[in-house]
Amino acid sequence: MNRSIASGVFSVVSAKVVVLVVTAVSTPLLYRFLGASAYGDYAFLLSAFAIYMIFVSSGITDGVRKFLAEDRNAANWSEHVVGFYFRLAIVLAIVGAVLLVLAARSGLVAAAFGEELTRYFYALAALVLSAQFRDYARKTLMGFGLERYSEPLKVLDKVGFVAVAIPLVYLDFGVLGALAGHLFASVIVAAAGLALVDRRVPLSCVFTRPPERFPRKRMLTFNSMSIVLVFLLMSLYHIDIVMLQRFRTSAEVGNYRAALTIAEFLWFVPLALQTVFVHSTSELWSQNRMRKITDLASRTTRYTFLLTGVMAVGLAALADVAVPLYFGSEAEPAIKPLLLLLPGAIGFALARPILAISQGNGTLRYPVVATGVAAGINLVLNALLIPLYGMQGAAIATSVGYGSMFVFHCWSARRVGFDPLADARLGRTALTTVLAGGPIVALAAAISNPWVALAVVPPIGFAIFLAFALLVGALDPTDPFEVLSAFPDPVGSTASGLRARLESLEDESSRNWLQTLLFGIGLSLLVSGLTLGVLGVDVRAVLALLSL
Structure with a gap:
C-alpha cells in the first residue's frame, strides 16, 4: 500500500x-x-x-x-x-x-x-x-x-x-x-x-x-x-x-x-x-x-x-x-x-x-x-x-x-x-479464529461482573488472537510494521525502522526460538482460558491475587 x-x-x-x-x-x-x-x-x-x-x-x-x-x-x-x-x-x-x-x-x-x-x-x-x-x-x-x-x-x-x-x-x-x-x-x-x-x-x-x-x-x-x-x-x-x-x-x-x-x-x-x-x-x-x-x-x-x-x-x-x-x-x-x-x-x-x-x-x-x-x-x-x-x-x-x-x-x-x-491465507486465518475463539469465549464466561468483562476481555482477547496469528503464520512479524510504515511520520518512520530490524533476523535459530516462544504463550493462554471457563473461576480474584 x-x-x-x-x-x-x-x-x-x-x-x-x-x-x-x-x-x-x-x-x-x-x-x-x-x-x-x-x-x-x-x-x-x-x-x-x-x-x-x-x-x-x-x-x-x-x-x-x-x-x-x-x-x-x-x-x-x-x-x-x-x-x-x-x-x-x-x-x-x-x-x-x-x-x-x-x-x-x-x-x-x-x-x-x-x-x-x-x-x-x-x-x-x-x-x-x-x-x-x-x-x-x-x-x-x-x-x-x-x-x-x-x-x-x-x-x-x-x-x-x-x-x-x-x-x-x-x-x-x-x-x-x-x-x-x-x-x-x-x-x-x-x-x-x-x-x-x-x-x-x-x-x-x-x-x-x-x-x-x-x-x-x-x-x-x-x-x-x-x-x-x-x-x-x-x-x-x-x-x-x-x-x-x-x-x-x-x-x-x-x-x-x-x-x-x-x-x-x-x-x-x-x-x-x-x-x-x-x-x-x-x-x-x-x-x-x-x-x-x-x-x-x-x-x-x-x-x-x-x-x-x-x-x-x-x-x-x-x-x-x-x-x-x-x-x-x-x-x-x-x-x-x-x-x-x-x-x-x-x-x-x-x-x-x-x-x-x-x-x-x-x-x-x-x-x-x-x-x-x-x-x-x-x-x-x-x-x-x-x-x-x-x-x-x-x-x-x-x-x-x-x-x-x-x-x-x-x-x-x-x-x-x-x-x-x-x-x-484464508486457511491460516480461519485456524487462528478457531484457536483463539476458545480461550476468549471461556475467559468471558468466567467473569461474572459485566463491567470487568468489558474491560478485560477485549485487550486480553486481542493479545491471544495476535499470538495465534503469528504462530500459525496468518500474520508475519513484519506485517503490522509494513502497514504502519506507509502512514505519515512519526508513525511511518518509526515503523519502518522496526520493520528493518525484524527483517534483519536472518538466523534461522532466532526465528525458531521466536516461534517456540509464541507457541508456548499461545498454548498456555489456551489452557488457562479453558480452565477458567470450565471451573468458573472469578477472574477478579485472580487479578487481586496477582496484584499482591
Missing part, C-alpha cells in the same frame, strides 16, 4: 472512528428515548429512504468520484466533470422530492405502509434535497483526493444530527425529531462541502457546456450500472428491515435493527478501505499495474479477515453482556439475531474492498452479477424465513446473503483481472 493510498485510508479511518464513537454513544440513547416500537419505525423509514436515494444519487456520487480521479489530459476535465454531475444532481433531487410528496398526498404511502407513517414522508422529501447535495459535495472532494476535507464533513454530519435529534427525541418529538436532526445536519454539510468544492473548481462550471468529445455516454452508462450495483447492495442492507416491518411488529423491527447496529461495527475499517479504493485504484487500473492491484487486494483481504475475525469473536463472547448494557434490558431479544449475523458480517467485510477495486476498473458487469446473485439469495431466504421465524429468520437469511458476497466477488475479481486470494 503506497503512502498516498495509506494517507487516504488514514483520513477515512480516523473520521470513521470518530463517527463510530458518536454513533456508539447516540444509538442507545435514541433506542431508549424512542422505545423499541418507535425505533423500529425510525429504522424502517431510514431503510426505505436509503433504497429510494439509490435512484436519486448513487450514480452521481460514484461517477463524480471515479471520473475526477482519472488522469485525463483533456482541457478543463475536472470542471466539465463537476459541472456535468452537478446539473444531474439538481434535476434528480427535485424530481425525487416531488415524487415523494405526490406519493404521500395521493395515499400511496398509506396504502403501502400505513396511515401513521405518511406524515414522515414529507420530512423525507425535504431530506432528499439536502442529502443529495451533501453526498455530491463529499464525493466530489474525495474524487479530488481531498479526504482531509471530505471526512471531517462526515463527522460534522453525525455530530450535527446528534446535537439536534437527541434533544428533540428526549422532548417527545419522537421520530419527527430524529428526522429533523438528519435534515439539519445534511443542510450544514451540503453548504460547507459545496463551498470547499467551489474553492477547487468554481461551481459556475454548471453553466459551461463540455466539448463534443466529452464522454457523456460512458458516464451515463457507468451511472446506470452503478445504480443497479448500489440497489443490489442496499437490498442486502435494508430488505430484511422492510420485510420484517411487513410481517412483524415495530418492536421486533427495533430489536433486530439493534442487532444489526452492533454487527455492523465490524465494517468500519473495510468501509474505509472501500471508500478510498474506488478512486485510488482507478489510477492503478489506468496504468495497467495488475501485479500491484493483486498484491493490494490479497493482503487487504488477509488483514480484513484477521481484524473482523477477532472483533467477531469478541462480540460473540460478550453479546449477552454488551447488548443489555448498551441498549437496555428491553433489547435482550436482539442477542440471538446478533450471534446469527456475525458470520455473514465477516464475509461481507471481506467482500467490500474487493468490490471497490473492481469498481475502480470501471467494468461493472461482473460485480453486478456477483452482487445480484447474493442479493437474490438474500431476498428469497428472507421471504421464506421471516414469516416463520421472525427476526431470527431474518438474521439467518441476511447472514447467508452477506457471506455469499465474498464467494461471488472472489469469482468476479478474477473475471475483472486480479486475484484477491493470492496472499490471503
Whole structure:
C-alpha cells in the first residue's frame, strides 16, 4: 500500500472512528428515548429512504468520484466533470422530492405502509434535497483526493444530527425529531462541502457546456450500472428491515435493527478501505499495474479477515453482556439475531474492498452479477424465513446473503483481472479464529461482573488472537510494521525502522526460538482460558491475587 493510498485510508479511518464513537454513544440513547416500537419505525423509514436515494444519487456520487480521479489530459476535465454531475444532481433531487410528496398526498404511502407513517414522508422529501447535495459535495472532494476535507464533513454530519435529534427525541418529538436532526445536519454539510468544492473548481462550471468529445455516454452508462450495483447492495442492507416491518411488529423491527447496529461495527475499517479504493485504484487500473492491484487486494483481504475475525469473536463472547448494557434490558431479544449475523458480517467485510477495486476498473458487469446473485439469495431466504421465524429468520437469511458476497466477488475479481486470494491465507486465518475463539469465549464466561468483562476481555482477547496469528503464520512479524510504515511520520518512520530490524533476523535459530516462544504463550493462554471457563473461576480474584 503506497503512502498516498495509506494517507487516504488514514483520513477515512480516523473520521470513521470518530463517527463510530458518536454513533456508539447516540444509538442507545435514541433506542431508549424512542422505545423499541418507535425505533423500529425510525429504522424502517431510514431503510426505505436509503433504497429510494439509490435512484436519486448513487450514480452521481460514484461517477463524480471515479471520473475526477482519472488522469485525463483533456482541457478543463475536472470542471466539465463537476459541472456535468452537478446539473444531474439538481434535476434528480427535485424530481425525487416531488415524487415523494405526490406519493404521500395521493395515499400511496398509506396504502403501502400505513396511515401513521405518511406524515414522515414529507420530512423525507425535504431530506432528499439536502442529502443529495451533501453526498455530491463529499464525493466530489474525495474524487479530488481531498479526504482531509471530505471526512471531517462526515463527522460534522453525525455530530450535527446528534446535537439536534437527541434533544428533540428526549422532548417527545419522537421520530419527527430524529428526522429533523438528519435534515439539519445534511443542510450544514451540503453548504460547507459545496463551498470547499467551489474553492477547487468554481461551481459556475454548471453553466459551461463540455466539448463534443466529452464522454457523456460512458458516464451515463457507468451511472446506470452503478445504480443497479448500489440497489443490489442496499437490498442486502435494508430488505430484511422492510420485510420484517411487513410481517412483524415495530418492536421486533427495533430489536433486530439493534442487532444489526452492533454487527455492523465490524465494517468500519473495510468501509474505509472501500471508500478510498474506488478512486485510488482507478489510477492503478489506468496504468495497467495488475501485479500491484493483486498484491493490494490479497493482503487487504488477509488483514480484513484477521481484524473482523477477532472483533467477531469478541462480540460473540460478550453479546449477552454488551447488548443489555448498551441498549437496555428491553433489547435482550436482539442477542440471538446478533450471534446469527456475525458470520455473514465477516464475509461481507471481506467482500467490500474487493468490490471497490473492481469498481475502480470501471467494468461493472461482473460485480453486478456477483452482487445480484447474493442479493437474490438474500431476498428469497428472507421471504421464506421471516414469516416463520421472525427476526431470527431474518438474521439467518441476511447472514447467508452477506457471506455469499465474498464467494461471488472472489469469482468476479478474477473475471475483472486480479486475484484477491493470492496472499490471503484464508486457511491460516480461519485456524487462528478457531484457536483463539476458545480461550476468549471461556475467559468471558468466567467473569461474572459485566463491567470487568468489558474491560478485560477485549485487550486480553486481542493479545491471544495476535499470538495465534503469528504462530500459525496468518500474520508475519513484519506485517503490522509494513502497514504502519506507509502512514505519515512519526508513525511511518518509526515503523519502518522496526520493520528493518525484524527483517534483519536472518538466523534461522532466532526465528525458531521466536516461534517456540509464541507457541508456548499461545498454548498456555489456551489452557488457562479453558480452565477458567470450565471451573468458573472469578477472574477478579485472580487479578487481586496477582496484584499482591
